[in-house]
Amino acid sequence: MATGMVSGANPKPNDSPKDAAVQGLGSLIMDCDIKELYYGTFKAVRDTAIPIKKNAITAFIGPSGCGKSTVLRCLNRMNDLVRGFRLVGQIRYRGRDLYDPEIDPVAVRRYIGMVFQQPNPFSTSIFNNVAFGLRINQYKGNKAAKVEQALQRAALWDEVKDKLNANGLSLSGGQQQRLCIARAVATDPEVLLMDEPASALDPIATRRIEELMLELKERYTIAIVTHNLQQATRVSDKVAFMYVDTSGGGRTGHLVEFGNTKEVFGNPKEEATKAYVRGEFS
Numbered sequence: 001m002a003t004g005m006v007s008g009a010n011p012k013p014n015d016s017p018k019d020a021a022v023q024g025l026g027s028l029i030m031d032c033d034i035k036e037l038y039y040g041t042f043k044a045v046r047d048t049a050i051p052i053k054k055n056a057i058t059a060f061i062g063p064s065g066c067g068k069s070t071v072l073r074c075l076n077r078m079n080d081l082v083r084g085f086r087l088v089g090q091i092r093y094r095g096r097d098l099y100d101p102e103i104d105p106v107a108v109r110r111y112i113g114m115v116f117q118q119p120n121p122f123s124t125s126i127f128n129n130v131a132f133g134l135r136i137n138q139y140k141g142n143k144a145a146k147v148e149q150a151l152q153r154a155a156l157w158d159e160v161k162d163k164l165n166a167n168g169l170s171l172s173g174g175q176q177q178r179l180c181i182a183r184a185v186a187t188d189p190e191v192l193l194m195d196e197p198a199s200a201l202d203p204i205a206t207r208r209i210e211e212l213m214l215e216l217k218e219r220y221t222i223a224i225v226t227h228n229l230q231q232a233t234r235v236s237d238k239v240a241f242m243y244v245d246t247s248g249g250g251r252t253g254h255l256v257e258f259g260n261t262k263e264v265f266g267n268p269k270e271e272a273t274k275a276y277v278r279g280e281f282s
């Protein structure tokens with residue numbers, strides 16, 4: 001894995017990270033240890049350590065502005081694109097610090113893919129949407145087979161197999177989101193980051209995405225930001241509750257509680273978690 005992410009090295013599509021031995025990490029695939037995180041002079045997050053377990057779904061929950069998306073975006077260096085972003089701490093993927101200057105952020109995003117809140121297919125064919133990442137990574141194998149495989153994994157193949165040349169934007173919202181998931185999985189990532197992937201969808205499409213997540217976790221590791229506590233209960237194995245106490249004028253979010261979903265919802269340890277899962281604030 002790590003060789004494929006080092007700057008200057010061309011990540012080889014067949015060089016699957018799954019083949020690499022995970023040494024000394026047990027079932028952890030990522031280890032997020034944020035001491036401080038800044039946007040310019042604003043400290044957005046502090047003291048947030050979240051272990052990400054392989055083939056599990058980890059949900060980030062908490063009130064708006066507590067830093068859930070910020071932390072999620074750190075996991076594949078998406079915040080690098082934000083001016084003034086600065087991280088004190090480490091994000092380790094398979095034991096390697098993703099913020100090591102030797103690491104190529106573009107290659108990181110091949111191994112750690114992302115799906116956004118608003119489905120964002122490109123205005124091109126369904127096929128090209130899915131093949132996009134393969135092209136970027138100069139995939140030399142059978143593109144058509146890879147596109148079909150990705151659409152199968154995103155549970156979209158049956159609905160689109162006869163219209164692969166249709167524009168991705170002609171699909172329904174739920175289908176567009178599954179197309180984006182197909183695009184993300186086409187490059188054989190190991191981790192999928194999902195930032196409120198169903199919040200723009202109707203309840204039926206939302207359920208479809210949730211079912212799909214449960215299927216995908218057999219093969220991938222998933223971290224999801226969600227505002228929907230029922231959704232976190234339905235899909236996640238682990239929950240990280242973040243909070244920002246604004247009463248004293250503070251705006252810095254931090255991790256309050258992390259644990260198994262059943263325990264965090266059924267028997268929370270911290271008062272703030274208790275109040276949040278009871279729905280006392282949102």
Ligand code: ADP
Nearest residue numbers: 039044063064065066067068069070071082251
């Ligand atoms: P959440 O996902 O929990 O709603 P965010 O991670 O979006 O929270 O935001 C956490 C804090 O960081 C907020 O105060 C937000 O205004 C700030 N923030 C988020 N993105 C940026 C950015 N690109 N530049 C400056 N501040 C940002």
